[in-house]
Amino acid sequence: MADPLLWHRLQFAFTIVYHYLFPQLTMGLALLIVVLKGLALRRGGEQYATAARFWVRIFGLNFAIGVVTGLPMEFQFGTNWARFTQLTGGVIGQTLALEGLFAFMLESSFLAMLVWGEKKLGPKKHFAAAVALFFGSWLSGVFIVTTNAFMQHPVGYLRGADGVFALEDFWTYVLNPWALAQYAHNQMASLVTASFVVTAVGAFWLLRGTHLEQARLNLKVGTTTALIASLAVAFPTGDLQAKLVAEHQPAALAAMEGRFESGRRAEIHLIGQPNVAARRLDNPIGVPAVLSFLAFGRFNAEVVGLNDIPEAEWPTSIELLYYSFHVMVGLGTLFIGLMGLAVLFRWRGWLEKSPWLLWALMLAFPFPYIANTAGWMTAELGRQPWLVYGLLRTVDGASPLVHAGDTAFSLIGFTGLYLVLGLAFLFLIGREVLHGPAGAHAEVTHA
Amino acid sequence: MPELTTIWFWLVAVMFTLWAVLDGFDFGVGVLHRFVARTDTERREVLAAIGPVWDGNEVWLLAAGGSMFLAFPRLLAAGFSGFYLPIVFVLWALILRGVSIELRSHLPSTLWRSFFDTTFMLGSLAVPVLMGAALGNVVRGVPLQASGYFELALFAPAGTPGVLEAYTVLCGVLVLVTLTAHGANWLLWKTGGPVQARVRAVRLPLWLAAIGLWLTTAFFTWRVSPDVFESAFTKPMAWLGLALTLGGAATVVLRRAYERAPFFGGAAFIAGCLVTTVASLFPVVLRAQGGPELSLTVLNASSGATSMRAGLVWWGPGVLLAAGYYWWVMRHFRGKVVAAADGEGY
Numbered sequence: 001m002a003d004p005l006l007w008h009r010l011q012f013a014f015t016i017v018y019h020y021l022f023p024q025l026t027m028g029l030a031l032l033i034v035v036l037k038g039l040a041l042r043r044g045g046e047q048y049a050t051a052a053r054f055w056v057r058i059f060g061l062n063f064a065i066g067v068v069t070g071l072p073m074e075f076q077f078g079t080n081w082a083r084f085t086q087l088t089g090g091v092i093g094q095t096l097a098l099e100g101l102f103a104f105m106l107e108s109s110f111l112a113m114l115v116w117g118e119k120k121l122g123p124k125k126h127f128a129a130a131v132a133l134f135f136g137s138w139l140s141g142v143f144i145v146t147t148n149a150f151m152q153h154p155v156g157y158l159r160g161a162d163g164v165f166a167l168e169d170f171w172t173y174v175l176n177p178w179a180l181a182q183y184a185h186n187q188m189a190s191l192v193t194a195s196f197v198v199t200a201v202g203a204f205w206l207l208r209g210t211h212l213e214q215a216r217l218n219l220k221v222g223t224t225t226a227l228i229a230s231l232a233v234a235f236p237t238g239d240l241q242a243k244l245v246a247e248h249q250p251a252a253l254a255a256m257e258g259r260f261e262s263g264r265r266a267e268i269h270l271i272g273q274p275n276v277a278a279r280r281l282d283n284p285i286g287v288p289a290v291l292s293f294l295a296f297g298r299f300n301a302e303v304v305g306l307n308d309i310p311e312a313e314w315p316t317s318i319e320l321l322y323y324s325f326h327v328m329v330g331l332g333t334l335f336i337g338l339m340g341l342a343v344l345f346r347w348r349g350w351l352e353k354s355p356w357l358l359w360a361l362m363l364a365f366p367f368p369y370i371a372n373t374a375g376w377m378t379a380e381l382g383r384q385p386w387l388v389y390g391l392l393r394t395v396d397g398a399s400p401l402v403h404a405g406d407t408a409f410s411l412i413g414f415t416g417l418y419l420v421l422g423l424a425f426l427f428l429i430g431r432e433v434l435h436g437p438a439g440a441h442a443e444v445t446h447a
Numbered sequence: 448m449p450e451l452t453t454i455w456f457w458l459v460a461v462m463f464t465l466w467a468v469l470d471g472f473d474f475g476v477g478v479l480h481r482f483v484a485r486t487d488t489e490r491r492e493v494l495a496a497i498g499p500v501w502d503g504n505e506v507w508l509l510a511a512g513g514s515m516f517l518a519f520p521r522l523l524a525a526g527f528s529g530f531y532l533p534i535v536f537v538l539w540a541l542i543l544r545g546v547s548i549e550l551r552s553h554l555p556s557t558l559w560r561s562f563f564d565t566t567f568m569l570g571s572l573a574v575p576v577l578m579g580a581a582l583g584n585v586v587r588g589v590p591l592q593a594s595g596y597f598e599l600a601l602f603a604p605a606g607t608p609g610v611l612e613a614y615t616v617l618c619g620v621l622v623l624v625t626l627t628a629h630g631a632n633w634l635l636w637k638t639g640g641p642v643q644a645r646v647r648a649v650r651l652p653l654w655l656a657a658i659g660l661w662l663t664t665a666f667f668t669w670r671v672s673p674d675v676f677e678s679a680f681t682k683p684m685a686w687l688g689l690a691l692t693l694g695g696a697a698t699v700v701l702r703r704a705y706e707r708a709p710f711f712g713g714a715a716f717i718a719g720c721l722v723t724t725v726a727s728l729f730p731v732v733l734r735a736q737g738g739p740e741l742s743l744t745v746l747n748a749s750s751g752a753t754s755m756r757a758g759l760v761w762w763g764p765g766v767l768l769a770a771g772y773y774w775w776v777m778r779h780f781r782g783k784v785v786a787a788a789d790g791e792g793y
Contacts, residue, residue: 078527089520090750100510166751
C-alpha cells in the first residue's frame, strides 16, 4: 500500500468509472431526445414533446454530474500522471485541447438553453439546441476515444532519444483505425444504456398503471433502439474491435480468454476461472475453434497463449481482465435476447399482457452500465502493463514526487464527495420518475 | 520554433485570462449570493444571472488547460503534480460549486436550498483564493529540481517556502476580493430592485479594497521577486497590461453612475493584472527558486513544432465558433434577469 502507483491507478480507475456512468447515458439519450423532438416537429401532437421534455430533465441532471465529475479526469493527467503528460503531451495534447474548444464549448453553451429554454426559444430553436448537445457530446467522445486509441495502438508519432513523443502527422493520429472501431463500439454501447433506461421507465409506469400513453411511447422507442443498438454493439463494431485486439494486443486477447497454451482451433470459453499461478483455466466450458474464428476469421487460425509471451508483458490483473471481458460479452448477448423478445412481443401485441417481461425490462437497466464499465475495464486492463502500448510502461508514467499518502488522501476525499453526489442524484432522478412526464416542477410553488 | 512557442504562450495566456474574466464574475456572484439576496426569489434571481453562462465560462479553464497540455506539457506535468493538494482542493471546490447551482432549485425544500446556497458560496470562495495563491507561487518561484519537478509543503514555517505563505495568501486574497467586486459589477448590470440596491452599496468599497490590495501585492512582489517586478518595466506587453489595469480601475471608480461600464472596467482591470504578470515572467513559465537555469521556459517546456503548428490551424476557427455560441446565448439572455414564476430555471 506504500506504492504510489497503486493509489494513482485506483484513483484514476474510481474517478473514471464513476464519471462514465453519466456520459454513457447522456450521449445515447441526446440522440433519443433529438429523435423525439424531431418527431414532435414533424408529426405534431403533444406526446412526443412531453416525452422529450421528461427526458431533457433526466438528461440535465445526468449532464450536470457528468460535467463536474469530468473535471478531475483532465486534471489527473497533470496531478497523478505527470510523466505520462510530459512524455506524450506533444501528441495527445491535440485531442484534449480540441475537446475543450470544439466539444465542451458547444455543450456548455447550449445545455442551459436545452434544459431551461424551451419557452424562450420556441420549438425550432429548441430542437437546434438539442442537436447541438447531441453533436457536442458525440464529438467529445471522438476526442476522448482518439486519445485512448493512441494509448492502445500508437500511430502518427515520432519518438526522440529522451523518450518524448512528438506528433508526426495530425491526420494519421486522428484517423487511428483503432479509434474508429472503438468509437463505433462505444457509441453503440452508450445507446444501449440510454435505450434500456428509457425502456425501464416505460415498463415501470406501465406496471404501476400510470402515464400509460407515455409508458407505451417509451417502450416503443426504447425497445426498438435497444435491439438495434445491442446488435450493433456485437456486430460489426465489437467484432471489429476484437479483431484489432487479436492483431495488435495478443497478450490482452490471451488474458481476456484465460488462454495459456498456444495453438490452432482455439476454443472460446463460456465459463471457467483463471488460475494464474497454475497457468490454466479451472472448470472450463468452451466451444472449440470459435475463438480462432472470431479473432482471425478462420477456424484454423493460431491463437497465442500467455505461456509464449514473456511474463513482463502480461496484463497485470489477468483475473479481473478475464471476468471484465466475460461479463461484457455475456451481458451483451443477453441484451440481444431480451430486446429481441421485447420487440417481438410488442409487435404481436403481447407485451402489456406479459408482466414478467415488463418486470424483466424494468429491472434490466443497471446491466448496460455494468457492461459498459466491464467493456472499458477490458480495454484498459488489457492495455496493461503499458500506458502507451509496447512503448511506455504504466510504472514510468506516474508523477515522480507525489506520494502514496497524497493520493490516498485525495482518493478518500473523492469517494466521500462522490457518495454524497450519487445519493443526491439518485434521489432527484427517483423523484422525477415517480412524478412522471408532467414533471416534479409542475407542483412546486415558490415563496 | 521560438516564434511558435511565443505564440502559444500568448494563446494559453489569453485563454486563462478569458477564464478569469468570464468565470471570475461567476465566482464573485457565488461569494455575494447569500448576502445580497435574502428571499428565495431573490436568490433565484441572482442564480439566474449566471445560470445560462457559468458552465460555458468554466470551459475556458478546460480549454486553457488543454492548450497548455498541447503546447507546454512539461509545465502542466510539473505544476499540477507539484501543487498536488491545492489542485485537488480546487477540483473539489469546482465540483461542489457546479452541483450546487445545478441541483439547488430541483427541490422546493428550504433546507435543501439553504444547504446548496452555502456550498455554492464556499466553493466560489475557495477557487479564487487557491488559484491566486498558485499564481503567487509561480511569481515567487518553486523549488524545481533538475528533473523538472518539484514538491512543496502546503504550509511551512515562516522563512521556508510553502504553497500557502504570507505572500501567496495575499495573492489569493487579492484575487478573491477582485473577483467578488467583479461579480458585484455583473449583478449591478443583470439585476434590479432590492438585490441591485444591496449590490450597489457594497460595490465601490469592494473595488477600492481590490485596488488597495493590488498596490500592496505589487509592493510585496517587488520585495519577494525583485527581478520579476523590475522586468515588468522593460516589456511592452507589461506596459499594455498596466494601462489596462489603470484604465479599468479608473472606469470602475469614476463611472459608478452607469450599470454596464463598470463591468467592462473591471474586466479590463483583471485582464490587465494577468497580462502584466505573465509578460513580466515571459519567457519563464515556472520560476525555479534555485536559479534561472532550473526554470521552465517556453522553450524547454514546449512540445514539438508539428503539434504546435497543427494546433494553430484549428485554434482560430475553434475560438470563433466558441465566441459565436456565446453571442447566441447572450442574445437570448440580454436584459435584466427575473426569477421565473413557474419555478422553471435556476
